[in-house]
Amino acid sequence: MHRIWVIILATLAALIGAVGPIALTLHLSLTRATSVEEQRLQYFAQRALERTNMTFRGANAALNKFDYMNVALCSEEHIRQMRMVTVTSRNVDDIGYVENGALKCTAGGLTHKKIKQAPVDFTTQDGISVSLGTTPEVSGGKSMAALYHNSYVALIDSERFTDIILDPTIQLVVQTSNGKLLGALNDPNLARINTMINTPTKRENRAYGGDHLFAVVRDAGLVAVAVEPHSNILGQLQRERMVLLPFGFLMAAFIVGIVIWVLRRRLSPLGELKIAVERREFVVYYQPIVKLSTGLCIGAEALVRWQHPDGSMTRPDLFIPLAEESGLILPITDQVIAAVVRDMKKCLASNSGLHIAINLSAQDIKTGRVLAVLESALRDTGIKPKQIWLEATERGFMDIEAARTTICRARTMGFAVAIDDFGTGYSSLSYLLGFPLDALKIDKSFIDTIGTDSATSSVTPHIIGMAKTLQLDIIAEGIETQEQADYLLAREVEYGQGWLFAKALPAEEFLNFYRRNQASKVEAV
Numbered sequence: 462m463h464r465i466w467v468i469i470l471a472t473l474a475a476l477i478g479a480v481g482p483i484a485l486t487l488h489l490s491l492t493r494a495t496s497v498e499e500q501r502l503q504y505f506a507q508r509a510l511e512r513t514n515m516t517f518r519g520a521n522a523a524l525n526k527f528d529y530m531n532v533a534l535c536s537e538e539h540i541r542q543m544r545m546v547t548v549t550s551r552n553v554d555d556i557g558y559v560e561n562g563a564l565k566c567t568a569g570g571l572t573h574k575k576i577k578q579a580p581v582d583f584t585t586q587d588g589i590s591v592s593l594g595t596t597p598e599v600s601g602g603k604s605m606a607a608l609y610h611n612s613y614v615a616l617i618d619s620e621r622f623t624d625i626i627l628d629p630t631i632q633l634v635v636q637t638s639n640g641k642l643l644g645a646l647n648d649p650n651l652a653r654i655n656t657m658i659n660t661p662t663k664r665e666n667r668a669y670g671g672d673h674l675f676a677v678v679r680d681a682g683l684v685a686v687a688v689e690p691h692s693n694i695l696g697q698l699q700r701e702r703m704v705l706l707p708f709g710f711l712m713a714a715f716i717v718g719i720v721i722w723v724l725r726r727r728l729s730p731l732g733e734l735k736i737a738v739e740r741r742e743f744v745v746y747y748q749p750i751v752k753l754s755t756g757l758c759i760g761a762e763a764l765v766r767w768q769h770p771d772g773s774m775t776r777p778d779l780f781i782p783l784a785e786e787s788g789l790i791l792p793i794t795d796q797v798i799a800a801v802v803r804d805m806k807k808c809l810a811s812n813s814g815l816h817i818a819i820n821l822s823a824q825d826i827k828t829g830r831v832l833a834v835l836e837s838a839l840r841d842t843g844i845k846p847k848q849i850w851l852e853a854t855e856r857g858f859m860d861i862e863a864a865r866t867t868i869c870r871a872r873t874m875g876f877a878v879a880i881d882d883f884g885t886g887y888s889s890l891s892y893l894l895g896f897p898l899d900a901l902k903i904d905k906s907f908i909d910t911i912g913t914d915s916a917t918s919s920v921t922p923h924i925i926g927m928a929k930t931l932q933l934d935i936i937a938e939g940i941e942t943q944e945q946a947d948y949l950l951a952r953e954v955e956y957g958q959g960w961l962f963a964k965a966l967p968a969e970e971f972l973n974f975y976r977r978n979q980a981s982k983v984e985a986v
Contacts, residue, residue, distance in 0.1 A: 482712035486705040493705075494698035495674065502676035502687040505627060509635050509685040510678055513622045513643060517608070519552030520617055521587045524610035534558060535566035544568040554605065555597070555616040564614070579607055582641045586681055593619075593641050606643065619644040632688045638679065654686050730783055737767055738792050744768045745800040746965035749974060750818070750936060750958045753950045758978040760816035760850070762958060764965045765797050790822040795834055801849075802838045804968035808975065810843030815975070818850040820881065826857035829867040832874060846875030852902065854881045861895065868896050879936065883924060901928045905939025905959070911948045925952050 523546050532539045535558060543556045547568040557567035564572050579592035585608075592607040597616060606622075608615045622635045622644030632649035636642045640655065657675050675688040737743065747761035767775035784790040801817050809815055825831040835849065851871055858864040858880075868878050879900035903924055910918035928935045937949050940959030949957060963974055 480713075482716065483706070483710065486708060486712075487702070490698055490701035490705050491694075493701045494694045497697050497701075498674055498689070498694045499676055502631070502674065502689060503678065505625065505631060505633060506676045506678040506685040506687040508625045509623050509633055509644075509687070510680050510683055512625055513635050513683060513685070514680075516552045516617060516621045517585050517587070517589065519550055520608045520615045521585070521589055521610065523547075523550040523553045523556065524589070524608065524613050524615055527613050528611065534560075535571060540566055540568065540570055552617060552621060553615045554618050557614045557616070559609070559612050559614055581609070583637045583639070583682060593637075593643065620646075628689075630689055630693055634686045634688075636684055638682050638684055643683070649686075649688060654688060657688070658684060658686060730780070731787055734780055734783060734787070734789055737769075738789050738796075740770075741796055742768055742770070743793055743796050743800075744967070745797055745804065746967055747804075747817070747971035748958050748965040749963045749971065749978070750956050751962050751978075753937075753946060753954060753957050756962075756978075758962075758975050759814060759956065760818060761971055761975075762818040762852070762965075763797055763801050763820070765793060765820075785822050785824070788824065791824060791830070794819075794822060794825055794831060798831075798834055798838050800968075802842055802844065805972075806842050806844060808972055809845075809848050813845065813848065816848045816850050816877070818852050818879065821851050821853045821857060823854070823857040823859065826853050826867050827860050827863045829863070829870060832867070832870055832876075835876070836874065847877060850877045850879055850900070852879045852881040855883065858896065865896060868898070872897055872899070879934075882938075898931075898933055900934035900936060902936045902938055903954075908937055908939045908945055908949075908959070911945045912942075922952060925949075925954060929953070 526546055527542075530539075530542060532542060539558070543558070543566075547553055547556050555568055557572075558565050566572060579595050581590040582593045584590050588610075590609040592609070593604075595605050595607045595616065596603065597605060604619050606617045606619055608617065619642075623633050623646040625633075625646075627633055627646055629647060631647065632654075633646040634642070634649050634651065634654050635644045642651070645651070653673070654675075657673075658677055672691050673688050674691050674694065675686060678685045744766050746764045746766050748764055749758045750760040750762060751758050765777055765781075767777075767780055769775070781790070784793055797819060801819060805817055809817065821831055831851075835846075839846065839849070853864075871878055877899040878897070879902055880896075880898055881902045882904040883901050901924070903921065907921045907924065911921060912918075925935060934956065935954045937945075937954050937957040938959065940946050940949070940957045940961045942961060945959075946957060946961060966974060
């Protein structure tokens with residue numbers, strides 16, 4: 462189940478890793494393309510305001526020329542001077558003289574009709590009054606702006622306020638802050654533009670308006686708005702995608718690669734073993750050890766099992782070699798010690814003749830670190846050191862000096878030490894002679910040859926003989942038949958374990974087995 466969830470989560474992560482960067486680059490492309498178009502619209506709106514202000518300044522300069530002119534009003538010279546100023550000004554279409562609120566003469570001559578001054582719509586920063594929507598006869602009915610200064614008026618074509626080079630798809634409007642139109646370009650929708658101007662946005666000058674993109678620029682009572690269809694960004698969007706999408710694909714490939722790498726590590730045997738150590742998924746089973754002469758249970762060997770969250774078990778021979786190779790055997794040993802103390806504390810404290818054998822790895826023997834762990838775990842538990850037997854395989858004795866130091870320390874602390882699986886590894890008589898051992902365990906592979914014609918069947922009595930000579934207790938492993946038990950008993954082998962007596966049991970089942978065993982032996986007596 463754990464593997465399935467890891468695979469599901471990794472698949473989701475890979476999908477997100479593949480789609481996410483590409484989606485992000487598409488979003489960035491749209492954002493960048495939109496930003497470029499916003500800046501263009503901002504530029505055009507700003508240019509329109511600059512053109513408007515330049516027009517006002519030009520008209521103001523033209524009108525100021527009459528402040529010091531000393532000629533008869535509406536005379537031929539006066540009209541000629543107004544004509545000259547009009548012709549030489551780029552921003553003025555006509556200039557006229559106003560008296561008592563009525564137009565008297567213009568650059569074109571005397572007026573024959575009484576033309577009243579239009580109402581003022583706003584005043585510029587220079588103090589010039591401006592009337593919008595004026596349609597003088599000289600303009601042929603075209604809307605113009607009238608600028609009043611003292612007794613003079615300058616007429617300006619409204620197109621001058623938006624006289625800039627502009628894409629035909631971009632609409633432009635310049636108006637006063639109170640909504641009076643100065644000029645427009647490319648037939649804008651004024652109602653929509655007023656809505657855009659009055660719509661509050663996070664950014665004053667750039668915002669989205671439905672299917673249009675627009676920019677608003679405000680300056681000194683004037684507002685310029687540039688609008689274009691949102692579809693105008695498609696060209697820029699394509700260019701941005703050509704730049705950013707390759708990076709998105711590279712990032713997606715990188716993330717997917719990382720996910721696959723992590724998945725392979727997590728689903729590898731070593732990866733799962735690391736997770737098991739972190740989650741403390743290891744449990745201890747106890748295989749009873751009996752005295753062959755009486756059948757009395759005098760102890761048990763603590764055997765570690767890997768119990769997965771779904772309840773399934775992994776045999777030690779499938780993960781112990783990997784744990785030893787990777788160094789994870791050290792925390793596994795610590796967890797076994799903690800489990801033994803937790804499971805057997807009460808029983809060991811009340812039965813001093815009972816012992817539990819704990820297997821040590823080669824690294825435990827070499828470093829001796831496990832002794833400090835044991836000392837700490839047994840403190841204040843009532844468990845005596847002699848009730849803990851430490852078993853080490855022959856590989857643990859490869860570093861002879863380190864092994865001798867650890868074994869001597871262990872025995873000084875009160876622990877018994879046994880050599881496990883004797884005869885299956887690098888053993889020689891020097892191992893037995895060179896170390897202060899308490900017991901020897903005969904491997905199951907030798908016990909299986911008892912009563913057979915196997916070539917190794919003759920090895921078993923020699924191992925028993927050596928152990929007897931060195932006065933070591935002998936424990937036979939893997940006893941499955943009564944014939945094997947009788948053979949060993951006849952050769953004065955003290956202890957045995959195997960399926961003939963009981964298989965490895967969970968803690969509670971072992972405790973029940975031990976109680977029944979003790980009770981049955983008492984009754985027999």
